[in-house]
Amino acid sequence: MGKEGVVLFGHGARDPAWAEPMQAVARAIEASASNWTVRCAFLEFLPPTLPEVVEELACDHRRVVVVPWFIAPGGHLQRDLPAMVAELTERFRPLEIEVWAAVGSWPAVQRAMAEAVVEAIAGRRERKGESADGKKWKGESGGRKGEAEGREEKGEEVFRG
Numbered sequence: 001m002g003k004e005g006v007v008l009f010g011h012g013a014r015d016p017a018w019a020e021p022m023q024a025v026a027r028a029i030e031a032s033a034s035n036w037t038v039r040c041a042f043l044e045f046l047p048p049t050l051p052e053v054v055e056e057l058a059c060d061h062r063r064v065v066v067v068p069w070f071i072a073p074g075g076h077l078q079r080d081l082p083a084m085v086a087e088l089t090e091r092f093r094p095l096e097i098e099v100w101a102a103v104g105s106w107p108a109v110q111r112a113m114a115e116a117v118v119e120a121i122a123g124r125r126e127r128k129g130e131s132a133d134g135k136k137w138k139g140e141s142g143g144r145k146g147e148a149e150g151r152e153e154k155g156e157e158v159f160r161g
Contacts, residue, residue: 002062003035003036003037003057003060003061003062004035004036004037004061004062004063004064004065005036005037005038005039005057005061005063005064005065006029006033006036006037006038006039006064006065006067007038007039007040007041007050007053007054007057007064007065007066007067008022008025008026008029008038008039008040008041008067008069008103009040009041009042009043009050009066009067009068009069009081010022010040010041010042010043010068010069010070011042011043011044011045011069011070011076012042012043012044012045012046013045013046014045016046018046019040019042019046022040022069023040026038026039026040037057037061039053039056039057040053040069041053041054043076043080050066050081050084050088051084051087051088054088054092054095054097055092057095058092058095061095062094062095062096063095063096063097063098064095064096064097064098065098065099065100066081066085066097066098066099066100067100067103068081068099068100068101068102068103069103070102070103070104071102071103071104071105072102072104072105073101073102073105077102081099082099085097085099
């Protein structure tokens with residue numbers, strides 16, 4: 001019962017590919033922190049939910065850290081997550097559930113994002129989607145409908161996330 005777990009908790013999306021970057025980070029964390037169990041959980045649209053993951057971990061973990069996979073602390077982190085964690089804490093005593101700040105509010109994450117954009121602007125870094133484990137992502141880049149398909153026809157990688 002001495003294990004510790006980390007749950008990357010994201011909003012979720014209808015397209016399962018949305019979770020690929022988060023899952024790549026989870027794999028990288030697990031490879032670096034092998035004494036921690038790492039899972040992803042979602043508020044909506046994708047399985048598993050936070051209650052499902054906490055239930056799984058509660059049987060043999062003493063502590064679970066929830067890392068909100070959000071850029072900033074909006075309504076879901078201010079209202080939904082605290083209510084969910086309060087219910088889970090009561091339900092799975094003596095499991096300790098700790099919630100950290102939204103990952104996007106961490107100074108190290110902000111520095112990394114700024115550095116990546118600056119390097120991309122300067123042409124020193126690929127702007128194409130690639131995960132932490134080297135897997136290519138496919139998806140709309142936020143441009144006009146059909147723009148991504150046109151770039152794919154030219155043989156360009158397209159971010160779909």
